[in-house]
Amino acid sequence: MSLPKTVVGVRIPGSEYDISVGRGLIQSAGEMLRAVSSSDRVMVLSDSQVGPLHLSALKQALKSAGARVIEATIPAGEEHKGLNTLLPVYDQFLASHIDRQTPLLALGGGVVGDMGGFVAATILRGVPLIQIPTTLLAMVDASVGGKTGVNHAVGKNLIGAFHQPAAVWIDPAVLTTLPPRELRGGLAECIKHDIIRDAGGFEQLEQNIHRALSLDLDYLQQLIAHNVAIKASVVAEDPFERGVRAHLNLGHTFGHAIETVSGYAYSHGEGVALGMAAAANLAKSLGLIDEESRRRIAAVIAQARLPVAGLKLDIDQVVEAMAFDKKVKSGRLRFVLPAPIGRAIIRDDVPVELVRQAVQSLV
Ligand SMILES: NC(=O)c1ccc[n+]([C@@H]2O[C@H](COP(=O)([O-])OP(=O)(O)OC[C@H]3O[C@@H](n4cnc5c(N)ncnc54)[C@H](O)[C@@H]3O)[C@@H](O)[C@H]2O)c1
Ligand SMILES: [Zn+2]
Structure with missing residues (x-):
């Protein structure tokens, strides 16, 4: 049944x-x-x-x-x-x-x-x-x-x-x-939703994400309903993308740069996965999350068989590409960061050296 x-x-x-x-x-x-x-x-x-x-x-x-x-x-x-x-x-x-x-x-x-x-x-x-x-x-x-x-x-x-x-x-x-790589790409967005909005959901993911990979349809139904509810609530708060909807860009500033510099060898989901790992590293160095939370974020991404390391791109090129991302407001890079898991904040005052280190951490 x-x-x-x-x-x-x-x-x-x-x-x-x-x-x-x-x-x-x-x-x-x-x-x-x-x-x-x-x-x-x-x-x-x-x-x-x-x-x-x-x-x-x-x-x-x-x-x-x-x-x-x-x-x-x-x-x-x-x-x-x-x-x-x-x-x-x-x-x-x-x-x-x-x-x-x-x-x-x-x-x-x-x-x-x-x-x-x-x-x-x-x-x-x-x-x-x-x-x-x-x-x-x-x-x-x-x-x-x-x-x-x-x-x-x-x-x-x-x-x-x-x-x-x-x-x-x-x-x-x-x-x-659906080809498995596409399924994993969708999981990257599910992980993102719980990091920015639901600490309890994140714990559930840690225990169950393997069930998505094995196409357990009952689990997928629950997972989809949970994620749709998160996305719908963010959108309802900000239908025209003027404020909190930006939280949905967690991992995307790094991710888009990685996708672009790789000539799309990394898929969107893979870029976002690496981007979320970088965001977690950056949040840790800014003192927004502790080492345990950083480790948990990377671990859940890896459980979804998405990349968290092994980046084979020129670091400076990635950092430069980020500066061209459309999310740059008035010349400053804006980052959505976990603070802590289950909540997000936006920071536009991150020193470029820390940004570089966060990308470097993906190598
Ligand atoms: N409107 C928004 O808010 C929003 C948000 C995120 C992404 N997007 C857009 O979504 C697009 C990416 O979507 P996507 O990842 O679904 O890509 P996609 O639509 O290209 O689908 C990926 C591939 O999977 C195939 N496919 C789809 N369903 C399948 C199934 N059930 N079985 C077998 N094959 C199937 C497609 O034919 C395609 O080849 C981008 O263009 C992006 O800009 C829009
Ligand atoms: Zn995305």
Whole structure:
């Protein structure tokens, strides 16, 4: 017997919606659709990797509720996250007699979620969006919070809009087809959430994170619901990213620099893992956490089979790349640091020598 569905309510001024997490949820997409929409047609966006795996189950469930499915598929991968990829998608949907009530369902990882969200925000000046995330990262991070968009040659996610979904449906069973490296990347964001918000959750992770790696779906359901609740509460406090939402950048200032300097040989999750280890080292040298907490942070990251050391990059290049990160405000590097585990603070007064030492500690 699997666990009953868990529902997390998101309450943001001007938009209220539910995030449902449950095994086999995709099979009940028809009923779930009828709870939020009476439209006789739906748009579904997916990508070339997720479509062949999970689209037919979704379509079948939607058809059983009497909804006609208009589908569009984009090529999988971050390199296709641009406006050009979306032009044929707009063509396809606009040729199919949609109206402002026609919901768009984004079935895929964060790339499909961000791009589908952007289409939903812009087509006919906005239609309802339903996120159906299929990577752990998209489930616990990208699908919550209403940020949508595409990349531009000048930088990532530079064209976009805030567009909150009407619903988010998460079926942990789809994670069984996810490549393990992608699963571990999502775990990096889960570790981040507990470090910044929940000391008790962090203890749970220390005991159970191996169950995520072995695809224990009951555990994954609990883990996802817990993380969605954390992300949703941070977003509800700061829907337009003007304050505490910055806490979600823990490990990301170091992480983005590592990703970039490595030419993306390190994935986002691996960069964030190393970045959180560096942040823990920095917090320790600033006296914000003790040695035991520093060790526990590194240990839980390593338990998720993510890197905490062995960095093979030029230290100065990484430090320099950090200075170009968009989180730099008025020329100062800003760091989100644990103080202690379960709480986060922002520091913009860290001497560059300590930053360098924190990167050096990853070698
Ligand atoms: N909107 C936000 O708040 C937010 C937050 C974090 C990240 N993001 C964005 O999310 C993107 C990264 O998301 P991602 O890591 O999910 O990458 P992704 O969407 O590229 O997915 C990774 C790969 O896994 C495949 N895949 C997805 N689900 C699968 C499944 N169940 N089985 C097999 N393969 C599957 C995809 O086709 C892709 O090849 C970035 O573009 C980033 O900017 C957005
Ligand atoms: Zn991230």
